Amino acid sequence: MEQPAHGGEPAGAAGDAAERLDHPLPEGVRRRVVALVADAFGGLTVAELPAPLRQYARFTPSRRAKFAGNAMAAALEGDPIFRQRIGERFKQAQPELAGAVETGAPPAAADPVDVAAAAYVLRPPGWAKLVAAAGEEVQRADAERADEAGRRELERLREELAAARERTRGETEQLRHDLEAARKEAESLHRKLRGALSDVKRGEAALRRAHAETEAVRAESAAQVSAAESESRRLKARLGEVEAALEASRRAAREGRSVEDMRLRLLLDTVLDAAQGLRRELALPPVSVHPADTVDAVEPGRMSPKDIAARALSETDPALLDQLLSLPQTHLVVDGYNVTKTGYPTMPLEKQRLRLLGGLSALAARSGAEVTCVFDGAELAAPVLLAPPRGVRVLFSKPGVTADELIRQLVRAEPPGRPVVVVSTDREVADGVAKAGARPVASALLLKRLSRLSS
Secondary structure, eight states: OOOOOOTBTTTHHHHHHHHOSOOOOHHHHHHHHHHHEEEEEETTTTTSOOGGGGGTTTSSSHHHHHHSHHHHHHHHOOHHHHHHHHHHHHHOOOHHHHHHHHHHHOOSOOOOOHHHHHHHHHOOOHHHHHHHHHHHHHHHHHHHHHHHHHHHHHHHHHHHHHHHHHHHHHHHHHHHHHHHHHHHHHHHHHHHHHHHHHHHHHHHHHHHHHHHHHHHHHHHHHHHHHHHHHHHHHHHHHHHHHHHHHHHHHHHHHHHHHHHHHHHHHHHHHHHHHHHHHHHHTTTTSSSSOOGGSSSSOOOOOOOOHHHHTTTTOTTHHHHHHHHHHSSOOOEEEEHHHHHHHHHHOOHHHHHHHHHHHHHHHHOOOOOOEEEEOOGGGGGGGGOOOOOTEEEEEEHHHHHOOHHHHHHHHHHHOOOOEEEEEEEOHHHHHHHHHHHHHEOHHHHHHHHHHHHHHH
């Protein structure tokens, strides 16, 4: 006795499976099979459906055919039990067609597509031949419809061609008439053109004579104008040279007076402040010196040279910087990056500048000295947008000029006798400014002084 396969599949299904289609289902037959399965789908319970199709159990037949067509076709082909259940539902829905297909004698009036779909679902003996025959019938019907459409299209094209030929004959005849009229008109125009050309030649001859006379007058006028313009340009150039020389002389005189006046005024203020500072430092009385004061003698309480030497300060003592800044009209020039890279080199350049300028602002407010901080402009990718703090002049060197050279220019710009203090650890800068009369100070000394201000 034969055993059922695949969870209850009849043994006869193995014999049915031996029949295979040589070609894929024709598209019309496949659509009809999917519609047939979608209609029979609703009569099955969820447990009777293959697992991939259970999610479509609540869909309408049209939505099942649209969204689950491929899945239903695959289940129908690969699951004999599902195919058997669908076949039973089909037998209940269309018993006459199902019976005729199972007996192998489908009615001649039946649609070949319906017969092929029923044979594909029911799988009676010889079903593959029925499907193939239906596919051939469908193809033959499609071919006949295509032939009929081609014949109708050909007939339509023939009618359009005949109409086009008729129109072409009428247009050709009209063109012949138009061409003859145009030829006659062209002959008339040609005669008129010959007369006009004769008149043009006579006019051209007269025009050439007038043109020659005009050119002679124009050449003479151009020569006179050229000579006048040349003389005018020469006079204007000479006038421009004179005006430029005069302006240069005036500018040089103004600038010379301005710079010299500024230098003399600053030197005068320095001398006056120095005199007042000496008066305060020495505590000189407002009265003049008495004759007895000129007598050389030793007075009690007078400091000895040893005591004076004890007042000298170390080069690393911040009090030295305070002493220098207490001088009248002192100008403190700071080599910015030399100080910041000595004190806090790991910080970004922007934060280095802000930290140094903040300390210099406090130092300027406390000492009253003029403070100028110089940075090297070669390290800048773009101009710095910086608001200088109160009491501090901030300068960046121009392209091609180093900060060291800018510092030397600042020192050389000061009048002789004014106290100038330059803060830089660079030995070349220190030696250069010392030769110009300035007092060099190490960067570490300024950093110690600023740290005391912040603490």
